[in-house]
Amino acid sequence: MTKVIYFVGSADSRLVKKRVLFSLLTFFFLFAAVRAQDLSQVTGKVLAADDTPVIGAYVTVNGEKGGAVTDADGRFTLRVEKEKYPRTLVVKYIGYKTTQIPLYSRRDTHGQIIRLEEDNYSLDDVVVVGYGTSSRKKLTGAVSKVDGSIVAQATQDAPILALQGHASGVYVTQSSGVPGGGNTSIIIRGQNTLTSQTEPLYVVDGVPFNAATQNPVGTSSTGVFGLPDALSFINPSDIESIEILKDADATAIYGTRGANGVVLITTKKGESGKVKVNASFSTSASYVQKRLDFLDTSTYLEMRRRAYESDLASGALTTDDYNTANFPDLILWDDSYTDWQDAMMGHTAMGYDAQLAISGGNRNTSFLVGGAYYTSNTVLVSDDQYTRWSARANITHHSDNNRFNMEAGLILSNIIMDSNGGSSPYGSLNTAPNTPLFDEEGRPYYVPDDPDYSSATSFLASEADNKSVNVMGNFSASYRIWKTLTAKVSLGYNHSSSDQQSLKKRYYYNPYNPEIHSEANYYMAQTTTFVVEPQLTYTAGLCGGTLSLLAGGTYQNATSKYLSFWGREYLADSFMPNVEAATQMLSNTNPYKQTKTASFFARLSYDWQSRYLLNVVYRRDGSSRFGPEHRFGNFYSVGAGWLFGNEPFVKERVGRVLSHGKLRFSYGRTGNDGIGDYAYMTKYSITSFPYAGSKGFSPDNIANENLHWETTNKMDVGLEVGLFDDRILLNAAFFYNRSYDLLGNVNVSGQTGFSSIATNLNATVENKGWELELNTQNIKTHDFRWNTNFNITIPRNKLVEYEDLENSSDYTSYEIGKSINLVRGYKYLGVNPDNGVPMFEDLDDNGRLSSRTDYQFLGTTDPSFYGGLANTLSYKNLTLDFSFYFRKKNMQVGYFRHFGTAGGRNNVTEEVYKHTWTTPGQDAKYPGLTTTSASEIGKANAYLSSSDFAYSTGSYLRLQHVTLAYDFPQDWLVPFHLNALRMYVQGKNLFTISDYDSYDPETASAVPVLTSFVFGLNVTF
Amino acid sequence: MKAKKYLCLPMFLLAGLTSCDGMLDIDPPTDSYTAETVYGSEESIEALAEGLYSANFGDMFYLIWQELFGGFCADELLCRSTSYDDFVQNVYNPNTGNLSSFWTKPYSTIYHCNDFIIHVEPSTLISEAKKKVCLGEAHFFRAYSYFLLVNFFGDVPLVLTNNYEESRLLPRTAKETVYETIVDDLQKAVVYLDGSDNPNTKVTAEAATAMLARVYLYIGQWDAAAKEAGKLIPVADGGTGTKFVLEDDVNDVFLKTTREGILNLDCTNRNGDGSFQKSTMIGMFFVSASQNPTYYLSDELVADLQEDPKDLRGQNWIKCVEKDGVKGKYFPYKNKYSNDASVPSGREEYEPFLRLAEQYLIRAEARVHLKDYTGAVSDLNRIRSRAGVEPLPAMTDENxxxxxxxxxxxxxxxFERGHRWFDLNRTGRADAIYSKVSYKQWVPEASLWPIPESEMKANRYLEQNLGY
Structure with missing residues (x-):
């Protein structure tokens, strides 16, 4: 910088002025020059393939600081520091391939028109893994990703259920066709453990959520809703993606809880750019499609009379037994007819969903705020309602130089379950057709003066109200100390509280039974979890490759408590919600539980030239669930990958066809701490009933002080191949897992004083299987596209070892070499044609049936294989999606377990009655008519439920959903200032192909999976 | 390098995290207590003994099920519906839950007692006087639990430890050996409870003596049985007892204030299952306003009770509802302080667990076997006279x-504690009587219940009873 020398009082003032002027001008010129250098810009416009402007694309220059975002016209102005050529301009936008434009000279810096190409299916995108993200192509572990759009399409209330059929190795079943999914179960790569929990670990935006212990809902009563989906507090449309971590490489970093797999949920974040508002509405109608052909009243009564006569003839009954206690249907009631299937679950359930999300942001900060409302009733007669209110806020910020990154999020939800019924009325579906439903006053009907009669409609005199609130907050901040070292801390907080009331009104119980009058149960539960995870990441180059090191710790503290009390004998049913109106009150337990975990983890990843990958993970975990000597465990994994598609010699030869090729392998060890708190301590508790006014202590449990982790060793081998520029993507894997030291509540004989003990079994379970995923873009023209996604999993489970099985209390339940989900029981041999008595195989031929000697292996309830086939067709603005789910499962509890044989005071189907034995010499399928358990037929019938007679097939093929959507074209929308408008109709579970002998092979004894029609609208402006 | 130095610090912190075991210390649960706490003070040890009462006498099982199922299996009780047919007709199903409870509940008490005795015997935290009372109670409850087990099932595993590893696979022990333990326990109870101030609603030395007399009778030790019974029978009737006297009025036998009750169960204040508050089992379940009550006494029993029109028991201890001159079925009416009846004060009734009348009958039977026929007849007549029946003449025919x-x-x-069922089985008279009852499918093996199937599955060393 030239110094300006100011000559004061120089001889020639004009000269001085000139000099000053010159200096000043130089100064300004230089300054301007410098400034001109500072003001160097790159401008341009970013367009999509169809020439529409891409708004919000992020433009940077390789290796330089700063970036710009494209505006509504797709234009950007990027300030760059120095004039330097050549340089590369990088344009990034989700859904499009990252484009690089070389700039060779000043001429290139202005007026660039950059066209972005759409990103082909999935493989190049980012996948969330434990404590970080990874490029999908560079994964060494087995991770299945399900996009948020699939989740939102499948369901409005049960995100886990949405995964069914969309991810290999993930077996999801719904247990009841009610809102909330009703006890959805998810098993990743087979069941590892005998009796302890099989739930995977859920991580929502980095906050671990242990559904089994942190969800207080359903610990008391939720009526017909059962236990809703573990993630039902999240609005499915808020989900960006769900990643399921399956093998050791992916799950070992979660140590103790990774054995059953990990489900990572990432919610949508705000996008930089103009403020966008997205609103959507939908409405749905659902009903039960299937009907069984139960008998009409006259046929039913005829059947009953024949049964009575048969029992009379055989001497099992006397005429004394022809009384109102045993035969009210023949003596008391008339011959009116009620279709109990219609009466109990013939309604059409209506659901409504409304959502609003506002997002926006600038270069450094982006936010998203949203709210959602969902409500639905059920197909059941009992007027139940499920409602969810949720709200979400999310903010991300990074500093200009990208050194500081912060993210904070909050999810709030309030779920209200109003059930005017006790539980699923499945048991009432086969009620005798002439049974009165109500008495003259509209109360559940009971046979007069019979204290033992159980009413088919008694559940209507009960209510279960459940309100639960869930608050989940996450915060993380990271700072890049040096180019190579970043420090990060994550905090997570989760608070769930549940407020439940279960009312059993006077007529819920038999009014002729003096035992109890009305009863109500009040229950309040709360769980709070706090987790803090500091982390350090170090990245550096090493020997031509990239080395990445992660080290961190976890500290988690979870507490839960509940308070419950019940009241009895209310003055009147209408007073019941008020606990003070009870004549008698009892306060129940108030347990307080606490679990703490502390861990240290580290991960080393090495990538050599995008060809060789190595991933090593170590985690040391401690959990307070185990005895003081056994709290800590070490877990680890080693994963390796070879991107042979990137090898020069491969690229040369088949590069044009093979766009991606990877071979991966991993082996590691994960743990499971799924046992109750304090289970290692012998405990005593207060007795339930007082005697002469006082209570005392009595022993609660027997314990194993040496209770420790259950361990699962996992091995995984995978091959990924992409052909024709990733138009065909194949992902095949073989997994082999072994679990030992199984945790669980193991049966012991009653002579110990207890029925079970929490302990580690010296047993080993093996899970292995094949997974295949195939994604193809069948047709890809300008106007028409057709993509297919197919996946199939073939799992096998085996009990490899069980020390001293013959002497344990499980010796009749398990068999070495067979699955742990086996069915053992008597083998049904059909009906004796002489007398209609069911026959069973008597293995030791001693004329008696006993479980010890006559139980045999009947089959397993494991799926033999399962998978899904999803198709997306789009033509211009129209999209058609449809997907199938199929499963082969040999044994599912069937019709007879729930509905029984013919003759008793319960209806049967035409098919059953037609094939019931009636005359000697008849070769019938089903046992003869009888009304009592004391007849010969009745005594033998007692063994039916422990035989294969009670099972049917569980295999089916289901059309999960068909969705037709229309995206209104841009020019229609512009006058309304809308950015996008989408309308869709959807049909769910339109048909199911199955040989199952009762309602639904998936839900067996609960409300069947419902057929629905949905209509919806989605608008962005 | 600087980086290394800075890296080391957090590493140490993190490593510190994992080795700090104290970080995982958690608060204890608030609804349960460890062995250290429970055996750690006198009050809690007493509470643990108190727990035996609520677990046993506060529980429906001990209060009603013995009568109910004992009654069904014997020729006392019937049910209108077919739900209990397997007991009424003696065609037991090893899979029923009720059967299972008769096995698991006594063993649960046995564990409680074993654990208690093992911990408390050597304990110095409780005063000698209180220790004796608690131990006496534990021994009594253990004896009674085994008594039930052998009488319902026959040979049963003898478990005297609180270690489940040792007890879980024990095979059945011969009945006779189990009885030896029962006798031993009761004798200890008598000694321990000597001089305790427990009221007759709790276990006392007299209760243990009464139980001992019954057990001696059951195992055929007549001399001992007569002697023990004699300790309770009042001097006026040839005994040495001073505390109990037969009530004169049959309606006073079951009062709260009865002088006949050796162990009388207090069934009030059952807030736990509040519906039983202030009511006896008979009052709750059997007293009925209907002519066709759900549970009713067998015709044979009613006939026996009403055979002698003077028998006050037939007039007062059973009842039926009469409408339009037609008598309905009879139900037991012994201790009937019912829930919704307004009971005159002073007439509250308790459940009889052990009463003096039984001691007379024990001594009578023992005396027959000891060939003291006069003594036997006099004991029988004492009961008969209270019941308003003619006394027996002198008899010499033992049979x-x-x-x-x-x-x-x-x-x-x-209809008390299953006496009829136990009596006919132990005297070998079951076949003779039950085979003549029309509604039963009697076979000799039906004297014993089958071991529950769930237990057969849990312990492979259990042998099933004959016939199942």
Whole structure:
């Protein structure tokens, strides 16, 4: 910088002025020059393939600081520091391939028109893994990703259920066709453990959520809703993606809880750019499609009379037994007819969903705020309602130089379950057709003066109200100390509280039974979890490759408590919600539980030239669930990958066809701490009933002080191949897992004083299987596209070892070499044609049936294989999606377990009655008519439920959903200032192909999976 | 390098995280207590003993099920519906839950007692006087639990440890050996409880003595049985007892204030299952306003009780509802302080667990076997006179006398604690009687219940009873 020398009082003032002027001008010129250098810009416009402007694309220059975002016209102005050529301009936008434009000279810096190409299916995108993200192509572990759009399409209330059929190795079943999914179960790569929990670990935006212990809902009563989906507090449309971590490489970093797999949920974040508002509405109608052909009243009564006569003839009954206690249907009631299937679950359930999300942001900060409302009733007669209110806020910020990154999020939800019924009325579906439903006053009907009669409609005199609130907050901040070292801390907080009331009104119980009058149960539960995870990441180059090191710790503290009390004998049913109106009150337990975990983890990843990958993970975990000597465990994994598609010699030869090729392998060890708190301590508790006014202590449990982790060793081998520029993507894997030291509540004989003990079994379970995923873009023209996604999993489970099985209390339940989900029981041999008595195989031929000697292996309830086939067709603005789910499962509890044989005071189907034995010499399928358990037929019938007679097939093929959507074209929308408008109709579970002998092979004894029609609208402006 | 130095610090912190075991210390649960706490002070040890009462006498099982199922299996009780047919007709199903409870509940008490005795015997935290009382109670409850087990199932595993590893696979022990333990326990109870101030609603030395007398009778030690019974029978009737006297009025036998009750269960204040508050089992379940009550006494029993029109028991201890001159079925009406009846004060009734009348009958039977026929007859007559019935003449035929004892026990102790069922089985008279009952499918093996199937599955060393 030239110094300006100011000559004061120089001889020639004009000269001085000139000099000053010159200096000043130089100064300004230089300054301007410098400034001109500072003001160097790159401008341009970013367009999509169809020439529409891409708004919000992020433009940077390789290796330089700063970036710009494209505006509504797709234009950007990027300030760059120095004039330097050549340089590369990088344009990034989700859904499009990252484009690089070389700039060779000043001429290139202005007026660039950059066209972005759409990103082909999935493989190049980012996948969330434990404590970080990874490029999908560079994964060494087995991770299945399900996009948020699939989740939102499948369901409005049960995100886990949405995964069914969309991810290999993930077996999801719904247990009841009610809102909330009703006890959805998810098993990743087979069941590892005998009796302890099989739930995977859920991580929502980095906050671990242990559904089994942190969800207080359903610990008391939720009526017909059962236990809703573990993630039902999240609005499915808020989900960006769900990643399921399956093998050791992916799950070992979660140590103790990774054995059953990990489900990572990432919610949508705000996008930089103009403020966008997205609103959507939908409405749905659902009903039960299937009907069984139960008998009409006259046929039913005829059947009953024949049964009575048969029992009379055989001497099992006397005429004394022809009384109102045993035969009210023949003596008391008339011959009116009620279709109990219609009466109990013939309604059409209506659901409504409304959502609003506002997002926006600038270069450094982006936010998203949203709210959602969902409500639905059920197909059941009992007027139940499920409602969810949720709200979400999310903010991300990074500093200009990208050194500081912060993210904070909050999810709030309030779920209200109003059930005017006790539980699923499945048991009432086969009620005798002439049974009165109500008495003259509209109360559940009971046979007069019979204290033992159980009413088919008694559940209507009960209510279960459940309100639960869930608050989940996450915060993380990271700072890049040096180019190579970043420090990060994550905090997570989760608070769930549940407020439940279960009312059993006077007529819920038999009014002729003096035992109890009305009863109500009040229950309040709360769980709070706090987790803090500091982390350090170090990245550096090493020997031509990239080395990445992660080290961190976890500290988690979870507490839960509940308070419950019940009241009895209310003055009147209408007073019941008020606990003070009870004549008698009892306060129940108030347990307080606490679990703490502390861990240290580290991960080393090495990538050599995008060809060789190595991933090593170590985690040391401690959990307070185990005895003081056994709290800590070490877990680890080693994963390796070879991107042979990137090898020069491969690229040369088949590069044009093979766009991606990877071979991966991993082996590691994960743990499971799924046992109750304090289970290692012998405990005593207060007795339930007082005697002469006082209570005392009595022993609660027997314990194993040496209770420790259950361990699962996992091995995984995978091959990924992409052909024709990733138009065909194949992902095949073989997994082999072994679990030992199984945790669980193991049966012991009653002579110990207890029925079970929490302990580690010296047993080993093996899970292995094949997974295949195939994604193809069948047709890809300008106007028409057709993509297919197919996946199939073939799992096998085996009990490899069980020390001293013959002497344990499980010796009749398990068999070495067979699955742990086996069915053992008597083998049904059909009906004796002489007398209609069911026959069973008597293995030791001693004329008696006993479980010890006559139980045999009947089959397993494991799926033999399962998978899904999803198709997306789009033509211009129209999209058609449809997907199938199929499963082969040999044994599912069937019709007879729930509905029984013919003759008793319960209806049967035409098919059953037609094939019931009636005359000697008849070769019938089903046992003869009888009304009592004391007849010969009745005594033998007692063994039916422990035989294969009670099972049917569980295999089916289901059309999960068909969705037709229309995206209104841009020019229609512009006058309304809308950015996008989408309308869709959807049909769910339109048909199911199955040989199952009762309602639904998936839900067996609960409300069947419902057929629905949905209509919806989605608008962005 | 600087980086290394800075890296090391957090590493140490993190490593510190994992080795700090104290970080994982958690608060204890608030609804349960560890062995250290529970055996750690006098109050809690007493509470643990108190727990035996609520677990046993506060529980429906001990209060009603013995009568109910004992009644069904014997020829006392019937049910209108077919739900209990497997017991009424003696065609037991090893899979029923009820059967299972008769096995698991006594063993649960046995564990409680074993654990208690093992911990408390050597304990110095409780005063000697209180220790004796608690131990006496534990021994009594253990004895009674085994008594139930052998009488319902026969040979049963003898578990005297609180270590489940040792007990879980024990095979069945011969009945006789189990009885030795029962006797031993009761003798200890008598010694321990000597001089305790427990009221007759709790276990006392007298209760243990009464139980001992019964057990001696059951195992055929007549001399010992007569002697023990004699310790309770009042001096006026040839005994040495001072505390108890037979009530004169049959309606006073079951009062709260009865002088006959050796162990009388207080069934009030059952807030736990509040519906039983202030009511006896009979009052709750059996007293009925209907002519066709759900549970009713068998015709044979009613006939026996009403055979002698003077028998006060037949007039007061059973009842039926009469409408339009037609008598309905009879139900037991012994201790009937019912829930919704307004009971005159002073007439509250308790559940009889052990009462003096039984001691007379025990001594009578023992005396028959000891050939003291006069003594036997006099004991029988004492009961008969209270019941308003003519006294027996002098008899010398042993068989006839035994039948007389059986008859008297039938009428006096019907529907109490399963006496009839136990009596006929132990005297070997079950076949003779039950095979003649039309509604039963009697076979000799039906004297014993089958071991529950769930237990057969849990312990492969258990042998099933004959016939199942």
């Amino acid at each position: 006839k006398l035994l039948l007389a004892v059986e008859e008297e026990r039938r009428k006096e102790l019907f």
